[in-house]
Amino acid sequence: MRVLVIGGGGREHALVWKLREGEGVEKVWCAPGNGGIADEAECVPADAGDVAGLVSLAEKIAPDLTVVGPELPLVNGFVDAFGERKWAVVGPTKQAAQLEGSKIFAKEFLQRHGIPTAEMYGAYDTPGDAYGALCAVDWPVVIKADGLCAGKGVFVAPNPDAATDFIERVMEKNELGAGGKRVMLEEALEGAELSFILLTDGERYAPFVPTRDHKRVFDNNEGPNTGGMGAYSSEELLPEELRQVITAKIVEPTLEGLAGEGIHYHGFLYVGLMLTKDGPKVLEFNCRLGDPETQAIAARMDFDLAEVLTDAASGKLRPEKLRWKPGASACVVLASGGYPGKFENGREIHGLGEVGRLADVKVLHAGTKREGDKIMTNGGRVLGVTATGNSLEAAVRKAYEAAGKIRFDGMHYRRDIGRHGRQSSAAGD
Numbered sequence: 515m516r517v518l519v520i521g522g523g524g525r526e527h528a529l530v531w532k533l534r535e536g537e538g539v540e541k542v543w544c545a546p547g548n549g550g551i552a553d554e555a556e557c558v559p560a561d562a563g564d565v566a567g568l569v570s571l572a573e574k575i576a577p578d579l580t581v582v583g584p585e586l587p588l589v590n591g592f593v594d595a596f597g598e599r600k601w602a603v604v605g606p607t608k609q610a611a612q613l614e615g616s617k618i619f620a621k622e623f624l625q626r627h628g629i630p631t632a633e634m635y636g637a638y639d640t641p642g643d644a645y646g647a648l649c650a651v652d653w654p655v656v657i658k659a660d661g662l663c664a665g666k667g668v669f670v671a672p673n674p675d676a677a678t679d680f681i682e683r684v685m686e687k688n689e690l691g692a693g694g695k696r697v698m699l700e701e702a703l704e705g706a707e708l709s710f711i712l713l714t715d716g717e718r719y720a721p722f723v724p725t726r727d728h729k730r731v732f733d734n735n736e737g738p739n740t741g742g743m744g745a746y747s748s749e750e751l752l753p754e755e756l757r758q759v760i761t762a763k764i765v766e767p768t769l770e771g772l773a774g775e776g777i778h779y780h781g782f783l784y785v786g787l788m789l790t791k792d793g794p795k796v797l798e799f800n801c802r803l804g805d806p807e808t809q810a811i812a813a814r815m816d817f818d819l820a821e822v823l824t825d826a827a828s829g830k831l832r833p834e835k836l837r838w839k840p841g842a843s844a845c846v847v848l849a850s851g852g853y854p855g856k857f858e859n860g861r862e863i864h865g866l867g868e869v870g871r872l873a874d875v876k877v878l879h880a881g882t883k884r885e886g887d888k889i890m891t892n893g894g895r896v897l898g899v900t901a902t903g904n905s906l907e908a909a910v911r912k913a914y915e916a917a918g919k920i921r922f923d924g925m926h927y928r929r930d931i932g933r934h935g936r937q938s939s940a941a942g943d
């Protein structure tokens with residue numbers, strides 16, 4: 515079996531790592547991949563937004579299975595192009611990917627199906643309408659750009675001045691590009707956040723182990739937002755009672771709602787939840803796996819991912835095949851100096867050889883590049899040091915022991931990954 519993975523971050527390294535362990539897997543390609551993935555797959559240059567380019571790449575490679583990491587190719591219709599050619603691919607079509615591609619589409623879908631979510635005040639096509647709506651909302655108010663904005667399109671505005679400023683930057687100065695042409699305003703929710711990720715073939719679905727990520731750059735959830743500074747997975751995140759509520763009130767109505775509207779959704783579905791005092795509510799959908807949540811999830815996989823994804827691509831998912839290592843996992847992201855602001859690439863990374871020999875630890879590369887026999891930094895988030903253990907404490911301890919052996923100029927990371935999971939009241943971020 516020949517497998518092609520689209521993307522080149524830590525999430526894709528995690529996918530390549532597990533796909534390669536598949537019994538029937540002969541070869542894995544990754545487009546574009548990175549310095550660490552290059553040890554485990556053949557990396558080929560690619561632009562994730564260029565559907566035509568990716569299709570012609572697949573024509574050359576002729577993979578038996580293609581797995582898409584990032585949202586951009588999905589929202590741009592990558593899976594539709596594959597479907598026309600009857601090639602096996604895991605991911606939703608362009609129409610189904612609107613659940614992530616348009617926050618207004620997602621909100622209206624949730625409302626139509628009575629699925630708990632933050633109340634929307636309205637959706638606006640012009641800055642004037644958006645400013646006008648601010649006089650009738652409660653504070654803080656959440657402003658969301660409708661389209662894809664690489665994690666920069668949501669702002670929880672504390673007051674009218676801050677809200678006006680954000681709307682101006684998004685709708686008048688177009689700082690976020692086309693994704694900010696429309697915005698919506700919604701009620702601010704309070705609670706801990708939880709990611710619920712599942713795999714579906716359009717009919718059946720299999721939940722993945724629960725995860726939580728850490729978005730702020732500094733300990734105690736301080737500092738600016740990032741792509742994610744770490745994640746962990748532990749069964750304690752999702753007590754059985756809560757799982758039942760999420761399944762009955764959110765997951766199943768979502769999948770039934772899609773099918774009922776004639777939207778065939780297959781692939782990963784990421785449900786971002788806020789655990790409010792009135793129960794779990796949907797913050798957003800993503801039509802792909804999370805990063806760095808995938809790193810924590812992959813570390814606990816105890817099944818043949820290539821086989822399971824082939825089943826999902828062909829509409830024959832067998833949820834009972836997904837088995838998970840008990841215990842917990844943690845992923846600590848090592849970032850470049852200055853990230854999430856300005857940073858420099860090209861710093862040599864030391865210590866990877868030693869860490870490679872540690873038990874229960876896997877270093878997943880995000881922003882790295884190979885130069886001869888050296889590995890250099892090549893991105894804001896550089897490495898995801900991922901470990902498993904019998905408990906969350908053990909997984910976190912092993913991840914930090916390994917992180918402590920890696921060095922590069924300017925390296926920084928959070929010291930409290932998984933900590934709120936070990937406290938009785940989860941802080942969430």
Ligand SMILES: Nc1ncnc2c1ncn2[C@@H]1O[C@H](COP(=O)(O)OP(=O)(O)O)[C@@H](O)[C@H]1O
Pocket residue numbers: 632656664665666667668670700701702703704707786797798943
């Ligand atoms: N209604 C809301 N109330 C409070 N916080 C919110 C709300 N919606 C989003 N957020 C916060 O903003 C973050 C980003 O919003 P999200 O909808 O996940 O968009 P994206 O991931 O595309 O940026 C969330 O993880 C959450 O912390």
Ligand SMILES: [Mg+2]
Pocket residue numbers: 786798
């Ligand atoms: Mg989000």
